[in-house]
Amino acid sequence: VTATGIPAARVAIFGVGLIGGSFALALKRAGAVQEVIGVGRRRETLERALTLGVIDRIAVTPAEALDGCDLVLLAAPVAQTPVILTSIKPYLQDGTTVTDAGSTKCDAVAAARMALGERVGQFVPGHPIAGGELHGPEAAKADLYDQRNVILTPLPENEPARLMQVQAAWEACGARVRSMPAPQHDTVLASVSHLPHMLAYALVAQIAEADDAALRFDFAGAGFRDFTRIAASSPEMWRDIALSNRDALLVEMDAYRSMLERMRAMIERSDGAALEALFALASKKRMNWTPGG
Amino acid sequence: VTATGIPAARVAIFGVGLIGGSFALALKRAGAVQEVIGVGRRRETLERALTLGVIDRIAVTPAEALDGCDLVLLAAPVAQTPVILTSIKPYLQDGTTVTDAGSTKCDAVAAARMALGERVGQFVPGHPIAGGELHGPEAAKADLYDQRNVILTPLPENEPARLMQVQAAWEACGARVRSMPAPQHDTVLASVSHLPHMLAYALVAQIAEADDAALRFDFAGAGFRDFTRIAASSPEMWRDIALSNRDALLVEMDAYRSMLERMRAMIERSDGAALEALFALASKKRMNWTPGG
Numbered sequence: 001v002t003a004t005g006i007p008a009a010r011v012a013i014f015g016v017g018l019i020g021g022s023f024a025l026a027l028k029r030a031g032a033v034q035e036v037i038g039v040g041r042r043r044e045t046l047e048r049a050l051t052l053g054v055i056d057r058i059a060v061t062p063a064e065a066l067d068g069c070d071l072v073l074l075a076a077p078v079a080q081t082p083v084i085l086t087s088i089k090p091y092l093q094d095g096t097t098v099t100d101a102g103s104t105k106c107d108a109v110a111a112a113r114m115a116l117g118e119r120v121g122q123f124v125p126g127h128p129i130a131g132g133e134l135h136g137p138e139a140a141k142a143d144l145y146d147q148r149n150v151i152l153t154p155l156p157e158n159e160p161a162r163l164m165q166v167q168a169a170w171e172a173c174g175a176r177v178r179s180m181p182a183p184q185h186d187t188v189l190a191s192v193s194h195l196p197h198m199l200a201y202a203l204v205a206q207i208a209e210a211d212d213a214a215l216r217f218d219f220a221g222a223g224f225r226d227f228t229r230i231a232a233s234s235p236e237m238w239r240d241i242a243l244s245n246r247d248a249l250l251v252e253m254d255a256y257r258s259m260l261e262r263m264r265a266m267i268e269r270s271d272g273a274a275l276e277a278l279f280a281l282a283s284k285k286r287m288n289w290t291p292g293g
Numbered sequence: 294v295t296a297t298g299i300p301a302a303r304v305a306i307f308g309v310g311l312i313g314g315s316f317a318l319a320l321k322r323a324g325a326v327q328e329v330i331g332v333g334r335r336r337e338t339l340e341r342a343l344t345l346g347v348i349d350r351i352a353v354t355p356a357e358a359l360d361g362c363d364l365v366l367l368a369a370p371v372a373q374t375p376v377i378l379t380s381i382k383p384y385l386q387d388g389t390t391v392t393d394a395g396s397t398k399c400d401a402v403a404a405a406r407m408a409l410g411e412r413v414g415q416f417v418p419g420h421p422i423a424g425g426e427l428h429g430p431e432a433a434k435a436d437l438y439d440q441r442n443v444i445l446t447p448l449p450e451n452e453p454a455r456l457m458q459v460q461a462a463w464e465a466c467g468a469r470v471r472s473m474p475a476p477q478h479d480t481v482l483a484s485v486s487h488l489p490h491m492l493a494y495a496l497v498a499q500i501a502e503a504d505d506a507a508l509r510f511d512f513a514g515a516g517f518r519d520f521t522r523i524a525a526s527s528p529e530m531w532r533d534i535a536l537s538n539r540d541a542l543l544v545e546m547d548a549y550r551s552m553l554e555r556m557r558a559m560i561e562r563s564d565g566a567a568l569e570a571l572f573a574l575a576s577k578k579r580m581n582w583t584p585g586g
Contacts, residue, residue, distance in 0.1 A: 079565075129514045149512060184508075191500055192513035196520040198556060199492055204575035206545075206552040207484055215477075217582050219442060220485035221422045225584050226519040227489040232579040235572035239565050246560055252499075253557050257550070259499040263491060264546050267539055272372075272532050279528035282497035286525040289510050291518050 008071035008097075008169055009034040012059065014084050016040055016049040018132060019101045020075030021140025024054050026173035029142040039065045040076070049137035066091035071169060074100035079240040081108050085115035085123070092119055099124045099166045103189060104244040105153045105182035112155075121157030124166040125182060126150055127189070128175060135234050146174035153182035183248075190248040195256060197238055198249070200231035301364035301462055302327040305352065307377050309333055309342040311425060312394045313368030314433025317347050319466035322435040332358045333369070342430035359384035364462060367393035372533040374401050378408035378416070385412055392417045392459045396482060397537035398446045398475035405448075414450030417459040418475060419443055420482070421468060428527050439467035446475035476541075483541035488549060490531055491542070493524035 013020040016038040027033040038046050038055035046058045059065035102108045105125050112123040130148040150170040167177045207216050266275045306313040309331040320326035331339050331348035339351045352358035367377055395401045398418050405416040423441040443463040460470045500509050559568045
């Protein structure tokens with residue numbers, strides 16, 4: 001919390017799409033920011049964000065974006081994290097805290113250590129568990145983070161005041177903030193988020209490659225609709241996530257393959273009892289689950 | 294269409310849950326039925342259906358259910374189809390047409406040939422592409438079939454008048470009726486419905502078996518919610534479907550495994566270009582798809 005009494009008087013956001021744009025709108029809704037500065041690769045996207053009132057000003061250079069800035073949020077696809085951190089390092093002042101919204105955290109921590117060096121303690125790694133298949137500044141909304149979890153994976157070098165600043169900003173956005181080590185975050189997210197995205201993409205790709213693809217899509221119903229909703233997600237963003245969290249994702253993919261092989265064997269030998277028991281376990285767990293994210 | 298001018302004056306429904314109960318309510322809404330008779334394994338379920346107004350009368354024996362009946366719908370889990378058909382055969386009058394709502398059709402056709410013999414032409418195999426994770430007569434609703442596809446897989450022995458009768462009943466329920474051969478139906482449904490159910494059950498079962506299952510479920514978000522919605526489906530019903538459509542399902546599971554292996558290899562060798570191309574194919578197909586079912 002800065003001298004102005006609000007978590008971040010001036011915020012610079014790299015990547016003004018669904019995640020970054022919603023952060024801006026949520027902070028504005030809470031009166032928790034005075035000025036939001038947008039930075040990004042595509043001038044056109046920044047212009048749209050400006051027109052929509054998502055950001056207040058466009059910065060063309062990192063120097064301009066970082067000048068007098070209290071908080072920087074990286075909300076671009078995660079492959080850009082090392083590049084952005086390297087670009088802002090020369091302009092990073094003591095009073096500026098940097099956080100990110102990337103879906104993978106071990107790689108973000110490694111990138112921050114490499115790019116920020118002795119200033120790594122100014123980087124607080126974070127991940128809001130929120131999103132949607134729509135992207136771009138048009139998809140941004142002030143309530144995206146209401147009641148949603150934000151996971152911070154603090155570094156030993158993070159001073160408590162910096163953690164509090166990032167936590168206060170996310171709480172101003174309506175989110176709940178929780179902490180865990182980065183490797184644990186990456187395993188959990190590989191399991192409940194990254195793997196399902198791979199599985200949904202794989203199903204749609206499989207059907208798309210079938211000779212009778214049109215007929216199949218034609219008779220797909222509500223189950224298919226919900227199961228594959230996440231297969232409409234941004235290819236670039238999910239390419240980056242899959243590669244950034246490669247090791248944890250491969251572990252989960254292999255565990256999933258084993259489960260699918262067990263199920264396949266039950267079907268092949270027509271083992272109704274085993275199949276029903278496995279379905280019942282899943283069904284019960286799913287019925288008792290309520291969205292925490 | 295019977296002499297009364299409505300598709301089926303008296304309808305007997307075996308299995309008065311979501312599917313059978315919604316058929317009853319939709320026919321009633323359309324004024325397309327005079328009396329709905331419920332039959333089932335569990336007396337308690339039938340009593341609830343009666344109390345809810347889903348059915349008008351409970352039949353205790355097949356003889357009672359079939360007496361003066363225009364149309365019979367089998368809407369019990371598909372493993373019961375042979376048993377039910379065998380039980381009604383002695384009471385099947387010329388004026389009665391039998392159809393079913395089973396998710397697998399080759400097995401229903403085989404069961405009908407075996408159980409009904411020379412009367413197999415009275416059986417019109419059908420499958421409404423509609424449903425939901427809720428079940429029981431409480432889940433039944435009159436609009437479940439509005440704008441949804443119903444697939445008929447006619448037999449060579451079906452007289453046109455019987456096909457028309459079944460088609461008229463489903464159209465009265467608000468559905469669109471389409472026809473295709475039973476093997477094609479089973480392949481298409483294995484691909485767009487049965488396989489996704491297996492995949493969703495497998496993911497939830499995998500997470501449930503992890504040491505840190507509670508933590509994982511705790512951080513699962515909206516993507517997980519939609520992807521696994523169908524994993525809350527009835528274990529008994531999906532056990533039956535998996536076994537009834539075993540051959541077609543195994544073919545699709547193997548094709549899916551190959552696709553997943555391709556994707557895994559791209560991730561393992563950090564082939565971002567191939568991964569993005571595959572995601573983009575799926576994403577584009579999914580975005581251009583609209584629910585037909």
